[in-house]
Amino acid sequence: MGISRDSRHKRRKTGGRMPIHQKKRAFEKARQPAMTKIGHKRVHVVRCRGGNMKYRALRLDVGNFVWTSENLASKSRVLWVVYNATNNELVRTNTLTKNTIVEIDATPFKALYSKKYGVDLGKVKKDKEETEQKKEQSEKAKKVWEDKKKKWEELSKNLYIDPLVKEEFKVGRLLACISSRPGQSGRADGYVLEGPELEFYKKKIEKKSKQ
Amino acid sequence: MADVQTERAFQKQEIVSLRTKKFLTKKTSTGVRYWKNVGLGFKTPKSASEGAYIDKKCPFTGNVSIRGRILRGMVVSTKMKNTVVIRRNYLHYIPKYSRFEKRHTNISAHCSPAFDTIKEGDIVTIGQCRPLSKTVRFNVLKVQPNQIFGAARKQFVLF
Numbered sequence: 001m002g003i004s005r006d007s008r009h010k011r012r013k014t015g016g017r018m019p020i021h022q023k024k025r026a027f028e029k030a031r032q033p034a035m036t037k038i039g040h041k042r043v044h045v046v047r048c049r050g051g052n053m054k055y056r057a058l059r060l061d062v063g064n065f066v067w068t069s070e071n072l073a074s075k076s077r078v079l080w081v082v083y084n085a086t087n088n089e090l091v092r093t094n095t096l097t098k099n100t101i102v103e104i105d106a107t108p109f110k111a112l113y114s115k116k117y118g119v120d121l122g123k124v125k126k127d128k129e130e131t132e133q134k135k136e137q138s139e140k141a142k143k144v145w146e147d148k149k150k151k152w153e154e155l156s157k158n159l160y161i162d163p164l165v166k167e168e169f170k171v172g173r174l175l176a177c178i179s180s181r182p183g184q185s186g187r188a189d190g191y192v193l194e195g196p197e198l199e200f201y202k203k204k205i206e207k208k209s210k211q
Numbered sequence: 212m213a214d215v216q217t218e219r220a221f222q223k224q225e226i227v228s229l230r231t232k233k234f235l236t237k238k239t240s241t242g243v244r245y246w247k248n249v250g251l252g253f254k255t256p257k258s259a260s261e262g263a264y265i266d267k268k269c270p271f272t273g274n275v276s277i278r279g280r281i282l283r284g285m286v287v288s289t290k291m292k293n294t295v296v297i298r299r300n301y302l303h304y305i306p307k308y309s310r311f312e313k314r315h316t317n318i319s320a321h322c323s324p325a326f327d328t329i330k331e332g333d334i335v336t337i338g339q340c341r342p343l344s345k346t347v348r349f350n351v352l353k354v355q356p357n358q359i360f361g362a363a364r365k366q367f368v369l370f
Binding site for chain 2: 007010013068069070085086099160162191192194195196197200201204
């Protein structure tokens with residue numbers, strides 16, 4: 001390809017040129033960037049130095065995202081890129097890289113949260129329907145349901161959810177940050193933004209949308 | 212707290228998790244901070260443990276370890292962002308004339324925001340760490356303020 005990662009083409013600290021006395025070596029070679037887009041999964045395997053494999057993701061649509069404060073993790077669909085601190089072009093072209101802020105589908109997290117706490121985020125009506133359904137079940141299932149309810153009551157004493165995140169659930173989309181390197185590992189995994197980080201990025205996005 | 216976030220990406224210490232229930236419910240203005248003792252008898256400055264700056268290359272609050280050489284020199288330039296140029300003077304012996312000649316080396320060292328009062332002429336102790344940039348392999352560990360008369364480059368001080 002011609003891309004190399006040598007330091008021979010750079011100048012010295014003093015400003016003087018480095019004499020190029022040898023050709024480019026194989027151990028200095030670099031490859032084209034992945035520029036992972038959003039779409040049906042397409043991952044190429046690359047054989048690297050030492051026989052090791054790198055999984056170059058060219059297109060990804062899902063990732064494993066973790067909701068840290070609730071200790072919940074789920075595979076969720078990546079919808080679109082919202083912010084990238086490095087380059088606005090990457091936002092326009094919906095490119096996934098490490099530390100990209102994306103919007104993800106909130107439904108898996110809604111389900112996990114209701115399973116853990118018995119609280120439905122976003123809608124109130126569903127709760128009543130569910131309790132009616134449970135009443136019709138067999139005795140065994142009833143007992144399980146009662147146990148769950150007890151557990152939920154206990155947990156509900158320490159319930160806290162970031163107000164900004166709660167709002168996001170109403171829309172059905174969460175803001176998340178990619179923490180894996182899609183061009184290296186072939187995955188777009190990350191964490192749901194919360195607290196000060198969420199406030200920071202929300203401000204940045206609003207500022208951009210105003211412009 | 213807000214002045215820390217000057218970059219386009221959210222500045223944070225990687226080790227500290229700001230997404231725990233404990234931190235979110237408290238919502239204290241002080242926040243959680245990671246700082247460490249670099250070892251080798253160097254005291255961690257108060258501004259490192261109590262400050263709010265985020266610097267991943269700081270030896271006290273970042274992800275660098277000090278190992279290898281520990282050197283002393285005089286600060287010659289503070290014009291770079293978060294790095295200083297240090298000058299180390301030494302005498303080189305010429306056997307033919309049984310005399311010495313003056314020589315010097317310039318070293319670029321990363322200077323943590325903990326030492327924000329550093330200026331030209333200060334005597335500084337630097338410790339070797341992993342390469343932080345093209346020319347920086349050292350980190351400032353201790354600053355001894357010093358007043359000099361004239362240019363820092365013209366002083367010949369041996370340590």
